[in-house]
Amino acid sequence: MSSTSESWTIRHFSQANPKGPGCDSVPALLRRLADSIEALGSVEVQDVAFASEMTEYGPWRSGTVYFHLSEDGIARSAG
Numbered sequence: 001m002s003s004t005s006e007s008w009t010i011r012h013f014s015q016a017n018p019k020g021p022g023c024d025s026v027p028a029l030l031r032r033l034a035d036s037i038e039a040l041g042s043v044e045v046q047d048v049a050f051a052s053e054m055t056e057y058g059p060w061r062s063g064t065v066y067f068h069l070s071e072d073g074i075a076r077s078a079g
Helices: 026-040
Strands: 013-016 041-055 058-069
Touching: 013 041, 026 041, 026 058
Parallel strands: none
Antiparallel strands: 013 058, 041 058
């Protein structure tokens, strides 16, 4: 085990569908997240996590996108 600790910072944002009828729509949430990612410009998405909370309208979907901006100095992987 190393005696030095390393840490990294990652940017993130969370979004949810509007609460109410349609809050359970996965396609709507994915569109919302995709639009927000595109609006950021050149980013490296590290991870996307999804969650849901039960409401009287069904599961209320939300997502959190973890990303790096190009100016963060993170090398982009080939892929």
